[in-house]
Amino acid sequence: xxxxxxxxxxxxxxxxxxxxxxxxxxxxxxxxxxxxxxxxxxxxxxxxxxxxxxxxxxxxxxxxxxxxxxxxxxxxxxxxxxxxxxxxxxxxxxxxxxxxxxxxxxxxxxxxxxxxxxxxxxxxxxx
Amino acid sequence: xxxxxxxxxxxxxxxxxxxxxxxxxxxxxxxxxxxxxxxxxxxxxxxxxxxxxxxxxxxxxxxxxxxxxxxxxxxxxxxxxxxxxxxxxxxxxxxxxxxxxxxxxxx
Numbered sequence: 673x674x675x676x677x678x679x680x681x682x683x684x685x686x687x688x689x690x691x692x693x694x695x696x697x698x699x700x701x702x703x704x705x706x707x708x709x710x711x712x713x714x715x716x717x718x719x720x721x722x723x724x725x726x727x728x729x730x731x732x733x734x735x736x737x738x739x740x741x742x743x744x745x746x747x748x749x750x751x752x753x754x755x756x757x758x759x760x761x762x763x764x765x766x767x768x769x770x771x772x773x774x775x776x777x778x779x780x781x782x783x784x785x786x787x788x789x790x791x792x793x794x795x796x797x798x799x
Numbered sequence: 800x801x802x803x804x805x806x807x808x809x810x811x812x813x814x815x816x817x818x819x820x821x822x823x824x825x826x827x828x829x830x831x832x833x834x835x836x837x838x839x840x841x842x843x844x845x846x847x848x849x850x851x852x853x854x855x856x857x858x859x860x861x862x863x864x865x866x867x868x869x870x871x872x873x874x875x876x877x878x879x880x881x882x883x884x885x886x887x888x889x890x891x892x893x894x895x896x897x898x899x900x901x902x903x904x905x906x
Contacts, residue, residue: 717835717843717886719895733894767842776849783849784890785833789842 674698674788678768681793688758688797694751694768694790702726702746705771707786708753710764718764721753722771736762758797765792801825801889805898811906818874820901822865822887830866831891837900838883846885847872877903 680692692708708720721742722731730742741754751768769786776783802825812818822832830850835843845854847863850870860875874881882905887898 716900717837717888717897719888719893719897722893722895731893772845772848774848774852776852781829781831783831783852784895785845785848785888786835786843787845787848787854789844791842 674770676768676770676788676790678766678790678793681766681795683796683798684758685799686759686797689754689756690758690795692753692755692766692768692793692795696749696751696768696770699770701744701749705773705784706742706744706751707769707771708742708751709767709769709786709789710762711767711792712761712764720766723751755795758795760797763795763797765794767792800894801828801892801896803887803889803896803898805885805887805901807901808899809902809904811904812877813906814877814879816877816906818877818881818903820872820885820887820903822870822872822898824868824870824889824891827867828889828891831889832863832865832870833888833890834861834863834872835886835888836881836883837886843886874903 675697677695707722723742739757743752768790772785772787773782804823806821832850834847837843851863862873884900884902886900
C-alpha cells in the first residue's frame with residue numbers, strides 16, 4: 673500500500689524558516705518525480721514545486737523561487753521542502769504528491785498528474 | 800502562466816442528477832488536463848487524467864472530455880458520496896495551475 677506522510681508543519685513567525693518532510697513507502701520512490709502542492713485555508717490548490725526522481729531537476733512557482741528549496745533523499749524514501757523567509761501568504765496546508773506519468777499509445781508525450789497525495793501538514797505564518 | 804477557469808463555482812444538485820463542470824484554459828493545452836475531487840479536511844483524489852482517462856478505482860459515472868482550451872467533467876448520476884469540490888489542473892507547462900474549484904452541494 674502506498675503511504676505518504678508529511679510532517680514538520682507548525683506556527684512560525686514572518687521571516688522564519690521551516691522544513692517539511694514527506695516519508696514515503698509502498699512504491700519505488702527513486703523512480704518518480706515528486707511534488708509539493710499547497711492550499712491556503714478555505715482556498716484552492718496551488719502547485720509549489722517539482723523534483724525529478726534523481727534530484728537533478730527542480731521547478732518552482734514564481735512566488736516561492738529563492739525562498740523555498742525542494743530536495744529528496746532516495747536512500748531514506750523522503751522528500752523535503754525547506755522554506756525560508758516565510759510570509760503570511762505562505763500559510764497553507766502543504767501536501768506532498770507523487771507525479772503519475774503516463775505515456776499514451778502513439779504518443780511521445782508524458783501526461784503528468786498528482787497521485788496519490790499525502791494527508792497534508794499545516795504551516796501557519798503569524799506573529 | 801496558463802490560467803484555468805472553472806464554471807460554475809458552485810452548484811446544487813440532487814442524487815441521481817447528471818452534473819457537468821466546465822474548465823477553460825487561457826491557451827491551448829492539448830489534452831494535458833486532470834480532474835481531482837476533494838472532500839472537506841481531506842487530500843485531493845485524482846479522478847481523470849489526460850482529459851478523458853479514468854483513474855483506476857474511480858467509478859465509471861465520472862467521465863472527462865475536451866481538448867485545446869475547453870474541457871468538461873461529467874458525473875452521469877450523482878451519488879451521495881460525490882458531494883465535494885472538484886478541481887481541474889493543467890500539466891502542459893510549468894507552473895502547473897489549477898482551476899479555482901467547483902463545489903457540488905446537495906439540493
